[in-house]
Amino acid sequence: MGSLIADPPPGAPVPPILPPVNGLLFLDRDKFAAAFAADVPAKLAAFMADAQVPAGAEALGGAVTEPAWRSKPSWYLVATDDQMIPPAAQRAMGERAKATVTETPGSHAVFVSRPAVVAAVISQAAQA
Secondary structure, three states: OHHHHOOOOOOOOOOOEOOOEOOEEOEOHHHHHHHHOOOOOHHHHHHHHHOOOOEEHHHHOOOOOOOHHHOOOOEEEEEOOOOOOOHHHHHHHHHHOOOEEEEEOOOOOHHHHOHHHHHHHHHHHHHO
């Protein structure tokens, strides 16, 4: 996770990750909606902020030694309004994985705001 947010390009959004608490990372509740769920209704985004499942701080330095995309077909959905991972970085990840890439307007919470688009990509992958 750390490599995804390290050295962002100029003007790229910076995820509002708070300092670790008891080894766990949370997004700043006050910045959650804008950063993570900008296209989700406000009440639902507030609920999501309150119900976040934290990541372990160790995840920042974790490394995948044998990513599945090196040996398996991959699909990638670029959320073009994402304020957590810049769309250009998403496209680069999809290209690196030689993935079948689909793009849609949406925030990092595209699975909530555009479930039909996400389901279509999953269905496409399952059928392949």
